[in-house]
Amino acid sequence: MAAVLTLRGGTKPGDTARVTLPEGTTTEEVAGVLVVQSPSATPLNQVRAVLGDSKPSGANLRILSGSEKLEAFSASNPRIIKGTNGPTLLVSPSESKFLNTQNLVLLATQASFIAVMAVGMTAVIILGGIDLSVGSIYGLAAVVGAFALKALQMRVLGPEANSLDAAAGGAPWYLAIPVGIGVCCLVGAACGGASGAMIVGLRVHPFIITLGMMAMLSGLVFVLTRGQSITGFPESFTRGFMKMPAGNVYPVPVAIMVVTMLGGMFVLSQTVLGRRIFAIGGNEIAAKYAGIPVGGVKILVYVAMGALAGLSAAMYLGYYGAAAPGAGQGYELDVIAAAVIGGASLSGGRGSAFGAVLGALLVQMIGNGMLVLDIDQSYTQIVKGAAIVVAVVLDQAKARLTPGAR
Numbered sequence: 001m002a003a004v005l006t007l008r009g010g011t012k013p014g015d016t017a018r019v020t021l022p023e024g025t026t027t028e029e030v031a032g033v034l035v036v037q038s039p040s041a042t043p044l045n046q047v048r049a050v051l052g053d054s055k056p057s058g059a060n061l062r063i064l065s066g067s068e069k070l071e072a073f074s075a076s077n078p079r080i081i082k083g084t085n086g087p088t089l090l091v092s093p094s095e096s097k098f099l100n101t102q103n104l105v106l107l108a109t110q111a112s113f114i115a116v117m118a119v120g121m122t123a124v125i126i127l128g129g130i131d132l133s134v135g136s137i138y139g140l141a142a143v144v145g146a147f148a149l150k151a152l153q154m155r156v157l158g159p160e161a162n163s164l165d166a167a168a169g170g171a172p173w174y175l176a177i178p179v180g181i182g183v184c185c186l187v188g189a190a191c192g193g194a195s196g197a198m199i200v201g202l203r204v205h206p207f208i209i210t211l212g213m214m215a216m217l218s219g220l221v222f223v224l225t226r227g228q229s230i231t232g233f234p235e236s237f238t239r240g241f242m243k244m245p246a247g248n249v250y251p252v253p254v255a256i257m258v259v260t261m262l263g264g265m266f267v268l269s270q271t272v273l274g275r276r277i278f279a280i281g282g283n284e285i286a287a288k289y290a291g292i293p294v295g296g297v298k299i300l301v302y303v304a305m306g307a308l309a310g311l312s313a314a315m316y317l318g319y320y321g322a323a324a325p326g327a328g329q330g331y332e333l334d335v336i337a338a339a340v341i342g343g344a345s346l347s348g349g350r351g352s353a354f355g356a357v358l359g360a361l362l363v364q365m366i367g368n369g370m371l372v373l374d375i376d377q378s379y380t381q382i383v384k385g386a387a388i389v390v391a392v393v394l395d396q397a398k399a400r401l402t403p404g405a406r
Helices: 002-008 042-051 099-126 135-157 173-202 206-225 240-244 252-270 272-282 284-289 294-319 332-339 353-372 377-402
Strands: 012-013 018-021 026-030 033-037 061-064 070-073 081-084 086-091 094-098
Touching: 002 353, 018 042, 042 061, 042 086, 042 252, 081 206, 099 252, 099 272, 099 294, 099 332, 099 353, 135 173, 135 294, 135 332, 173 240, 173 294, 173 377, 240 252, 240 272, 240 294, 252 272, 252 294, 252 353, 272 284, 272 294, 284 294, 332 353, 332 377, 353 377
Parallel strands: 033 061
Antiparallel strands: 012 094, 018 086, 026 033, 061 070, 081 086
16 A cells, blocks of 8 residues: 555655855746756755756756756756845755655554554454444543643642643643553543443443443543533643654654554563463353453453553643544544454454554555545545455455364
8 A cells, every 4th residue: 555655646845945046047947847057056056955866857947057067857846036135946856745754754643543542452352352432432531631631730830820821831741741641541441441340240242331331431521521622731741742852753652652562462472361362262161161260351451452542542632732522533443443454353362463553554544545645535434444344354264264263
């Protein structure tokens, strides 16, 4: 998919550079080609620094320097404007709409919110369960965490400050970060634990329990917010941590995604809990006879799923600096799609944390690709649904063709 988007996605203008043309420079447009003739080689060197040394056949900019050296370049809409120091050449390189640093970083950042939850969802699916309430848990954790961060900020600033008084400093990082992440994760873990306890205690299918939880938690979010967004968080949690810049990118959400993936890989492949999860998903009755505490493992996995949804909510709060009443709506489709596309079998017993992250990147790439290819965004959900169906069909076909598969 990345190769297709790179080759078929087209190009867009890169960063525009200004080249001041020396006195005596003449410009002329001939058959769509801008020809610049300068008495100095300086403009040629400056343009070469922006566009490189390539000499494409479809050049739309030609520069003749004082040394009578002619070079051709392919630029994005080169043009001449009148500057205070004389005529100025505006030139920018053409770059791929998909394969450029800004788009790839944005893709990875947006995928990180889904990927963190997809790691937990993969464990749930390996167990033979499902969690339709993951988006609602995310939304409730975000709202409660937002209230906690706002209360902390107002307590530090004092009652006379307003909620948008970020310039006043506010709560230090050693208070804001534990409160923001801790509250969100605790709320998520509590919701996941409630789902797991009802599934085990009432012996009702996870689909029904989590569907009911999705409705209840969504209603609770609306009651708490009354349809209003919540802002006023400590700057030490937003721009000082979750959206801390490193050059032109914000690496913290992606770093959390990678750490979560590594943690999930370790737990599922190297621990007793991970082996028990696979055993229960492979054959729950056999796992019971083997002495595995099936009920306890199920509750623990749903608690972990909820905690990771809370962690993703904390990332959302810090990155965007607000909690919207509709946060998390529809995320259950993206999270389940990421887990399934990443190789988790809905019949249980198979999946990986690494595959979940790759699945999240692919799910996000679907939406990103629709933008790159200028396709109506109304079709995004259709494509995501089709991707889930294809992934399940391929999984079933692989299971039938694999010798010894159940």
